Amino acid sequence: MWRYTLTRLLQGIITIWFIATATFLAMHAVPGNPLAGDKAMTAEIQANLEAKYGLDKPVSQQYLIYMGNLMRGDLGISYTQKNREVNDIIREHFPVSATLGIIAIIFAALGGVLFGALTALYRNKWPDTVIMLMVIVGISVPSFVIAAFAQLALVRINGALGFSLLPVAGWGTVAHMIVPSLVLGLGTMAYLTRLMRSSMLEIVNSDYIRTANAKGLPATRIFTHHQLRNAILPVVTVLGPAIAAITTGGFVVELVFAIPGLGRYFVQAVQQLDYTVIMGTTVFFGAFLVLMVIAVDLLYGWIDPRVRLN
Amino acid sequence: MRTPGQQLLLLGLGSVLAIALIMALLSWASGGSGAGAGVDPETGTITLVLDTEPPQMNSSLSADAISGRVLGHIMEGLTRQDANNELVPGVAERWEVTESGATFWLRNDAKWSDGKPVTAHDFVFAWRNTVDPNSASEYANIMFGIRNAEAISAGKLPLTALGVTAVNDRELRIEFANPVPYFARMTSFSTFYPIREDFYRSTQGRYASSADTLLYNGPFVMERWVHGAHIRLVKNPRYWNRDEIKLNVIDFPYFTTDGNTIINLFRDGKIAMADIGQQNIQEAQLQGWTINSFSEGALFYVEFNHRPGHVTRNRNFRKAIQYALDSSEEVNRVIKIPGYAPGRSLFPEWLDGVDDSFRKEYPVREVSPDWDKAREHLELARKELGLERFPPIMLLTGDSPVANKVSEYYQETLKQALGLEVRIDVQIFKQRLAKMLAGDFDLVMAGWSADYADPLAYGELFHSANAQNRGRYRNPEMDRQIAIARTSTDPRTRMDAFGRIQDIVVDDAVILPEYERGRLYVVDPALSGLVRRVVGFDPDFTYARIVDKVSQ
Numbered sequence: 001m002w003r004y005t006l007t008r009l010l011q012g013i014i015t016i017w018f019i020a021t022a023t024f025l026a027m028h029a030v031p032g033n034p035l036a037g038d039k040a041m042t043a044e045i046q047a048n049l050e051a052k053y054g055l056d057k058p059v060s061q062q063y064l065i066y067m068g069n070l071m072r073g074d075l076g077i078s079y080t081q082k083n084r085e086v087n088d089i090i091r092e093h094f095p096v097s098a099t100l101g102i103i104a105i106i107f108a109a110l111g112g113v114l115f116g117a118l119t120a121l122y123r124n125k126w127p128d129t130v131i132m133l134m135v136i137v138g139i140s141v142p143s144f145v146i147a148a149f150a151q152l153a154l155v156r157i158n159g160a161l162g163f164s165l166l167p168v169a170g171w172g173t174v175a176h177m178i179v180p181s182l183v184l185g186l187g188t189m190a191y192l193t194r195l196m197r198s199s200m201l202e203i204v205n206s207d208y209i210r211t212a213n214a215k216g217l218p219a220t221r222i223f224t225h226h227q228l229r230n231a232i233l234p235v236v237t238v239l240g241p242a243i244a245a246i247t248t249g250g251f252v253v254e255l256v257f258a259i260p261g262l263g264r265y266f267v268q269a270v271q272q273l274d275y276t277v278i279m280g281t282t283v284f285f286g287a288f289l290v291l292m293v294i295a296v297d298l299l300y301g302w303i304d305p306r307v308r309l310n
Numbered sequence: 311m312r313t314p315g316q317q318l319l320l321l322g323l324g325s326v327l328a329i330a331l332i333m334a335l336l337s338w339a340s341g342g343s344g345a346g347a348g349v350d351p352e353t354g355t356i357t358l359v360l361d362t363e364p365p366q367m368n369s370s371l372s373a374d375a376i377s378g379r380v381l382g383h384i385m386e387g388l389t390r391q392d393a394n395n396e397l398v399p400g401v402a403e404r405w406e407v408t409e410s411g412a413t414f415w416l417r418n419d420a421k422w423s424d425g426k427p428v429t430a431h432d433f434v435f436a437w438r439n440t441v442d443p444n445s446a447s448e449y450a451n452i453m454f455g456i457r458n459a460e461a462i463s464a465g466k467l468p469l470t471a472l473g474v475t476a477v478n479d480r481e482l483r484i485e486f487a488n489p490v491p492y493f494a495r496m497t498s499f500s501t502f503y504p505i506r507e508d509f510y511r512s513t514q515g516r517y518a519s520s521a522d523t524l525l526y527n528g529p530f531v532m533e534r535w536v537h538g539a540h541i542r543l544v545k546n547p548r549y550w551n552r553d554e555i556k557l558n559v560i561d562f563p564y565f566t567t568d569g570n571t572i573i574n575l576f577r578d579g580k581i582a583m584a585d586i587g588q589q590n591i592q593e594a595q596l597q598g599w600t601i602n603s604f605s606e607g608a609l610f611y612v613e614f615n616h617r618p619g620h621v622t623r624n625r626n627f628r629k630a631i632q633y634a635l636d637s638s639e640e641v642n643r644v645i646k647i648p649g650y651a652p653g654r655s656l657f658p659e660w661l662d663g664v665d666d667s668f669r670k671e672y673p674v675r676e677v678s679p680d681w682d683k684a685r686e687h688l689e690l691a692r693k694e695l696g697l698e699r700f701p702p703i704m705l706l707t708g709d710s711p712v713a714n715k716v717s718e719y720y721q722e723t724l725k726q727a728l729g730l731e732v733r734i735d736v737q738i739f740k741q742r743l744a745k746m747l748a749g750d751f752d753l754v755m756a757g758w759s760a761d762y763a764d765p766l767a768y769g770e771l772f773h774s775a776n777a778q779n780r781g782r783y784r785n786p787e788m789d790r791q792i793a794i795a796r797t798s799t800d801p802r803t804r805m806d807a808f809g810r811i812q813d814i815v816v817d818d819a820v821i822l823p824e825y826e827r828g829r830l831y832v833v834d835p836a837l838s839g840l841v842r843r844v845v846g847f848d849p850d851f852t853y854a855r856i857v858d859k860v861s862q
Contacts, residue, residue, distance in 0.1 A: 032740030036747070037373065038757075040777035041448060044464040048446035082366040083519040084537065092537050103333060110325040117318055148570055155574045168578045169571050170564050171539060174333045220317060258359075258566035258575075260539035273740045 001301065008297060012290045019286040020070060020279065021063075027278050028059050034079050034273040053079065053275075066279065075283075076276035080269070086280035089265055094284070096171065097254070097261035101247030103177055104185030108246070109239060111189040113232060116196020120231075121223075123201065131193065138190030147183045147256040154179060169258040180257040184250055188242050192235055199231040240296035244289045346561070348575075348582040349836040351856045354558030356582040356837060358851075359575065361567050363538045368518040369503035370439040373448040375848070381500045382847030383543055383560065385528040388414045388433070388482070388497040393853040395843050397495055401428050401504065401527065402482075409489045409799045411473070414497070416480040419550040422506060423526040430476035432504035438469045439510075440501055449501045452761060455490035489799045492764040498846055499761065503527075529555045529852050538565060556839075556855035582837045583849065586830040588647050588711065599832045603649035606829055607660050607844030608759035609768065611653060612720075612822040615752050616783045621700060622752045626691035628819035631753075632677055633684035634727035635720065641825050644719045645712055649828020656772075656815045657808065658826050660844050661765050664801045668765055672809035675816045681727045688728050702731040706751035709736050713755055716824070720753075746780040754780065755824070763845045765808040769795055772811075772820050783820050 035049045050056045054065060069076060075086035115135075119128045151168055158164050167176050203209060204227065212222045251263035262281065269277035348357050364377035369385055372378060388402040402414040420428040437456070440447045443465045453459040457473025473485030484493070496502060505517075506525055513523040521535040529549050534542035541562040545555055564575060569587035576584035577597065586594050586601065594601055612635075614622040621627050637652040651659065655674035663671035692700070703724070707717045714736070721732040732753075737745060746754055758778070760767035770776060773792045774784040788811065795807040815821060833840055838857045841850040 030741075032744040033747075034740065036740060036743040037448065039373070039448070040747075040780070042451055042777055044443075044460075045446070045448060045450050048443045048450075048463070048465075049448065052444075052446040080365055081363055082371065083368065083516075088537070096539075103329070106325075106329055106332065110322075110329070114318060114322050114325070121315065121318070151571065151574050155577050158578050164578065164580075168574050168580060169566065170580075172563075174330075177333055220313065224317060255566060255568050256571055258564040258568070258571055260536070260565060264538075271738060 004301065005298060008294050012287075012294050015290050016283065016287050020067070020283050023279060023282045024063055024066065027273075027275060028062075030273065032273050034275050070279075070283065075280035078277050079274040080272050080277070086276050089277065090262060090280060090284050093260055093262040093265060096259060097250055097263055098247055100177065100181055100184060100250055100253070100259060100261060101243065103181035104246050104250075105188070105239070105243050106185075107182055108185035108188035108192055108242070109235070111185070112192025113196055113228075113235060115189075115193040116235075117200060117228060117231075119193065119197045120200030120204070120227075132197075135190040135193050138186045139194075142252075143183060143187060144252040144256065146186060147180075147253050150179055150183050151256060169256070171257075171259045176257075176259075180253050180259060184246060184253045188246060192238070192242075195238065196231060196235055199234050200227060203227050203230050237296075240292050240299075244292045248285045248288065348579050349834045349856055351836065351858075354556070354856060355561055356557060356559070356851065356854070356856070357561045357563060358581055358583060359564045359566060359572050360541060360562040362565060364541075366518070367524060368505075369500045370436045370505060371445060371447045371449075372500055378500050378847045379849070380532075380541065380543075380562075381503065381528075382850060383528060383530045383852060384524070384526045384532055384546075385500070385503040386420075386549075387499065387502045387504070388416075389494055390498050391843065391846050391850075393839065393841050393850075395841070395846075397498065400498065402497075405494055407491065407493050409486075411483065411485040412490075412493050413484070414482045416482065417550060418480065420527060421548045421550065422509075423531050423546060423548055424509075425548060426506070427479070428504055428506075428527050429479040430482040431479070432506045433482055433502070434472075434474050434476050435507040435510070436503060436505035437474050438472050439505065441472060442469055447501075449761075452496070452499070452501050455486055455488060455493065455496075457485040457487045459487065488797050491799055491801070491804070492762055492766075495764075496762045500847065530560060539563075540565075555852065557851060560851055576832060576834075579834075582834045583840065584832050586832060591647070591830065594830075594832060600835075601648075601830050601832055603828050603830050604842040605649065605651060605658075605660065605844070606759065606827045607658050608757055608827050609653060609656070609658050610755065610757040610824045610827060611656075612824060613754045613756045613781045614783075614819070614821065615749055615754070616781045617749045620752050621691070621695060621697075621703070622781075624691045624695055625818060626687045626694060627700075630684045630687035630691060630728055631724065632819045632822055633680050633687060634724055635822060636679040636723075637822075637824055639679075640716060640719060644715050645825065647712075647828065647830070649830055651826045651828065653823025653825045655812050655823060656821070657765055657768050657812055661768070662763070663765075663805050668805065668808065671805065672812060674812055677816060684727055688730075700730055702733045703752045704735055704750075705732050706735045706737065706742060706745055706754040708742055708755065709738055716755070749780070749782065756780065756821075757827075760845050765805070766795055769808050769811050772815070781821075785814065785818065785820075788814050788820075 035046070035053065035055070054062060078084050078086055078089060081089070115131050119131050122128050154166055154168050158168070166179055170176050209222060209226055212226055248263065250261055251267045253259065254261040254263045265277055266281040266285065269281060346355060346357060361376055364380050365374050366372040366377050367381060369381050372381060386400045388400055388405065389397050390400040392398045401416055401420045403417040405412060405414040416428065416430060418427065422428055437453060439445050441450050441453050441459045441462045443463055450463045458467050458471045461467040462469060462472055475483045477483050504527065509525045510517050516523050518524050521532045524532060526532065526546060529546055530543040531546045532541065533544045534540060543560040545558050546552065549555065564581070566572065569590055572584045573586070573590045573593060575581045614628050616623050637654065641650045641652045654676065655669060657668055659667065659669055661668040705717055705720060707713045717734045721734060724730045724732050735751065745751060758768065758771060770792050772779050772783045772788055774789055791807045791810045795804050798804050836856055837854060839854040841853060842848055843850065
């Protein structure tokens with residue numbers, strides 16, 4: 001087990017190094033000067049700026065400097081937010097994204113399991129039809145459309161009530177979190193519902209359920225102890241990657257609901273060629289993803305000895 | 311005995327409770343606070359949206375509009391612009407500008423937010439910081455009218471050589487490199503704000519990175535700055551002109567550029583003012599809001615590539631395009647956004663001449679669209695260039711909705727009028743800049759907004775040595791007129807030179823003015839005294855106040 005853990009960690013570090021290097025090279029291959037703006041600068045001012053950011057050195061040297069700083073945990077200063085360290089940007093904004101992501105994942109997991117079980121229980125009856133219809137909507141409609149609709153609905157509800165039931169945008173209180181996290185978790189919730197439904201239905205026809213029925217166990221006990229427990233396993237499997245995806249993929253929801261999360265920086269940095277923020281957020285999100293995958297792998301090995309590597 | 315359905319119901323109820331608990335915990339841990347109404351008369355608070363986190367709050371380095379907007383409320387220069395955009399005393403109570411320099415006498419009741427007086431030394435320190443090559447300010451060139459500024463910025467002279475001296479605490483003397491008749495107006499601009507040296511040093515390189523690493527001397531101070539999320543300005547009790555400031559709090563709890571979100575917040579009564587984008591005009595009309603429009607003063611134009619090897623270097627070719635296109639049609643039938651005005655001249659409407667508006671004193675030579683003339687010029691160009699057919703023309707443009715529409719209009723018009731094939735090259739911002747700099751285009755859509763209110767801000771754009779002259783236009787007569795405008799102190803001589811420049815731009819088809827951009831916005835009727843302006847920070851809430859909606 002220890003060797004397995006060590007091997008996985010080492011692989012993770014190599015993966016992160018690869019992500020950093022590939023991003024660095026791709027970023028420098030994109031045409032455009034990160035320091036250029038609307039207003040053209042004189043050659044002297046341009047040179048002063050390049051010297052300040054170390055862009056006057058050859059790319060290979062910049063790479064070595066960057067990697068050295070990265071190993072010391074220094075991600076540098078942003079090119080667009082000229083007074084902020086990338087470390088601070090991540091430290092200040094990742095918790096917001098994580099909070100939003102955690103609530104969204106809880107919504108998604110609970111909702112997925114509940115609705116999935118419901119559809120299986122009332123198979124081919126009206127709850128099944130209604131929920132599956134909503135699942136299709138949840139999977140196929142992109143989050144920016146749902147976010148915009150949800151916000152518009154809030155405006156109308158608040159308008160009709162004459163007071164603010166829930167805030168339209170912003171961040172800071174529980175009320176601010178409800179709608180954005182629902183919107184963010186909706187896609188995953190729909191996906192999990194479908195997964196839960198099929199896995200429940202598969203189990204209903206399995207031998208051990210038939211055995212349990214034959215033994216004369218009460219229906220409720222079969223449902224909770226045999227069906228639900230077994231059906232939930234595949235859901236747990238996809239939860240790991242889903243957490244990483246939701247936490248890092250909240251860009252649209254963050255923009256629409258004016259939430260100060262990290263997703264915005266991740267996307268805008270690329271558009272603005274903000275070298276240090278591109279590197280910082282990519283490496284950070286990459287490391288986060290790698291860690292999640294390792295954690296899930298280790299968890300498997302612990303739960304199911306058959307998965308363990310020799 | 312419960313049925314499986316009931317069991318699920320219980321499970322559902324349980325999870326809702328669990329979620330509520332977790333959310334309460336997380337919200338307690340994040341320590342956030344909600345935002346109030348758009349206009350709150352009881353506390354004298356207005357709430358607004360900020361586009362993004364201010365990128366640079368160090369006034370000597372700041373070069374963007376968002377930081378400028380916040381800085382404009384918390385800092386004050388030697389002069390400032392009042393509610394009618396007239397120049398009024400700021401930290402300086404009077405001043406004198408001559409051909410060779412300027413002197414400013416500071417008021418004795420101007421104080422920093424820690425109670426110490428604002429002195430002439432604070433300006434010397436801030437301005438030196440701007441031209442310091444080590445601080446690499448993008449706006450260093452705005453100081454180049456001051457003696458030795460350019461040489462210092464290039465690292466050829468020490469900082470102390472800058473032509474700015476504090477004669478004593480209350481007298482600041484400036485020596486010019488060349489006459490700068492509009493210098494007093496420039497000192498209201500954020501780059502010229504003061505910074506106090508001892509405070510700057512005490513922040514150890516982190517000046518202006520948070521609310522407590524800034525020192526304020528303006529009408530408001532920054533009480534709270536949660537990065538990327540919330541900025542709260544409160545009235546500065548030590549500001550010398552505090553009696554004129556009516557608002558107690560200006561709150562920015564929302565940072566977003568999403569036009570729909572901004573409109574929704576306004577509909578919900580959460581913000582006092584909202585910019586209206588093209589996609590929201592209908593919505594705003596449906597709501598019955600009063601829509602205000604305001605001309606930003608920025609000029610947008612098509613720039614020709616005058617480098618060798620491009621057909622656009624040929625004057626007749628440029629004239630052909632000039633006669634084929636119609637800026638009125640472009641604005642009224644293609645862009646169709648109220649507030650936009652057709653571009654006619656290099657000099658926008660708002661610029662002042664000697665006694666009246668520049669454009670009234672020096673009317674621009676109108677070129678009315680005429681496809682026959684356009685074809686004649688094209689034929690001449692064909693002969694001069696010795697071409698059988700014209701190669702496809704590359705039109706470099708940005709990725710905004712307006713740019714898309716306009717470039718398609720050009721493509722279609724030039725095809726119909728002249729039979730030219732136009733290829734549209736859409737690039738995102740930084741890539742477009744890179745291509746402009748490299749000269750990788752025939753036509754490019756560009757724009758310019760002035761940093762100071764003098765025709766020179768536009769007049770010098772197409773000097774052969776100007777970095778902004780991306781098409782590399784070279785004309786000794788143009789350079790000569792610009793030199794006159796730069797060095798002369800006689801208003802009439804200067805304006806005559808600008809008149810000549812205006813004519814050259816039309817006659818030689820240096821560029822094609824497209825439009826002067828306008829902005830639409832809505833304001834809560836309870837908020838009055840909001841100032842929009844072309845040059846300097848915008849919008850300005852310094853003189854705003856909350857009024858009774860009924861009494862309106």
